[in-house]
Amino acid sequence: xxxxxxxxxxxxxxxxxxxxxxxxxxxxxxxxxxxxxxxxxxxxxxxxxxxxxxxxxxxxxxxxxxxxxxxxxxxxxxxxxxxxxxxxxxxxxxxxxxxxxxxxxxxxxxxxxxxxxxxxxxxxxxxxxxxxxxxxxxxxxxxxxxxxxxxxxxxxxxxxxxxxxxxxxxxxxxxxxxxxxxxxx
Numbered sequence: 001x002x003x004x005x006x007x008x009x010x011x012x013x014x015x016x017x018x019x020x021x022x023x024x025x026x027x028x029x030x031x032x033x034x035x036x037x038x039x040x041x042x043x044x045x046x047x048x049x050x051x052x053x054x055x056x057x058x059x060x061x062x063x064x065x066x067x068x069x070x071x072x073x074x075x076x077x078x079x080x081x082x083x084x085x086x087x088x089x090x091x092x093x094x095x096x097x098x099x100x101x102x103x104x105x106x107x108x109x110x111x112x113x114x115x116x117x118x119x120x121x122x123x124x125x126x127x128x129x130x131x132x133x134x135x136x137x138x139x140x141x142x143x144x145x146x147x148x149x150x151x152x153x154x155x156x157x158x159x160x161x162x163x164x165x166x167x168x169x170x171x172x173x174x175x176x177x178x179x180x181x182x183x184x185x
Contacts, residue, residue, distance in 0.1 A: 046070070046071050047068040047069060047070055047071060048068070048069060048070075048071035048148075049066055049067070049068050050066070050067055050068075050069050050082060050085075050144070050148045051064035051065070051066060051144070051147060051148060052064065052065050052066075052067055052082065052085055052086050052090075052140075052144050053065075053086075053097070053139070053140040053143045053144050053147075053184065054086075054089075054090040054094035054095060054096060054097055054140060055094060055095040055096075055097050055133075055136045055140070056094060056095065056185070057093070057094070057095060059095065059132055059133065059136070060185075061183060061184065061185035062097075062136060062139060062140055062143060062183045062184050062185070063094055063184070063185060064184065065090050065091065065092055065094055067085055067091075069081050069082065069085055075109045075115075075149050075151040075152060076107055076108050076109045076115075078148075078149055079107045079109065079115055079117075079145055079149055079152065080104060080107050082144050082145060082148055082149070083104050083107060083117060083141065083144070083145070084104060086098065086140060086141065086144050087100075087102055087103070087104065097133070097136045097137045097140035098119075098123060098137055098140065098141070099122055099123055099125075099126035099127055099128070100126070101120075101122045101126055102119055102120055102122045102123040102126070103119070103120040103122065104117070104118070104119060104120075105118040105119060105120055105158075105160070105161060106118040106161075109151060109152055112153075113151060113152055113153035113154065114152075114153065114154050114155070114156055114176050115145050115146075115149075115152045115154070115155045115156070116155075116156050116158060117141060117145070117155060117156070117157050117158065118158040118159075118160075118161055119157065119158070119159055119160075120159075120160065121159055121160040123137070123159060123167060124159055124164070124167055124168065127167060127168050129168055130168075130170075131170040131171070134166070134167050134168050134170045134171050135170070135171055135183070136183070137167060138157060138167070138171055138173075138177065139177070139179075139180045139183050141155060141157065142154075142155040142177045142178075142179060142180065143179050143180065143181075143183070143184065146178070146179040147179055153178070154176035154177060154178050155176055155177050156173075156175070156176040156177075157173050157177075159173075
């Protein structure tokens with residue numbers, strides 16, 4: 001009877017150990033089974049032309065700059081790619097709308113189409129100021145996401161992992177934003 005209990009205990013230990021090793025293996029970047037690696041590669045294998053919105057030199061309008069970015073079927077992953085490209089700044093004579101040292105802390109999309117974009121506090125600390133600059137910073141993010149990703153209907157901006165009243169005191173951030181086509185030329 002005691003040997004049977006030991007054998008069962010050993011079998012349970014081996015099963016739990018095997019599951020733990022599998023879970024560890026799955027959490028390691030670049031160490032996915034071939035089947036799952038193929039799935040992830042397919043999600044990022046094609047490029048899509050997107051429109052990133054930056055300010056014109058006179059700070060009067062947002063202008064679209066076309067970029068070919070790797071496309072993901074996951075709206076949050078594709079959104080991260082878009083925001084990171086937006087943070088790199090323009091390439092064709094337009095003006096950056098987000099302070100250079102700002103980083104994307106997180107981005108997720110709810111089932112009802114709201115994208116939550118969490119930016120580092122640098123967006124507030126290094127912001128040049130002014131109502132128009134603040135408006136353009138917000139809507140460069142909002143328009144770049146909504147007009148490129150059909151699954152996103154509105155965008156809520158967070159700063160440093162928290163809700164913020166404003167970026168620099170001008171535009172209220174308490175509610176999600178819809179795209180603003182009136183700012184685009």
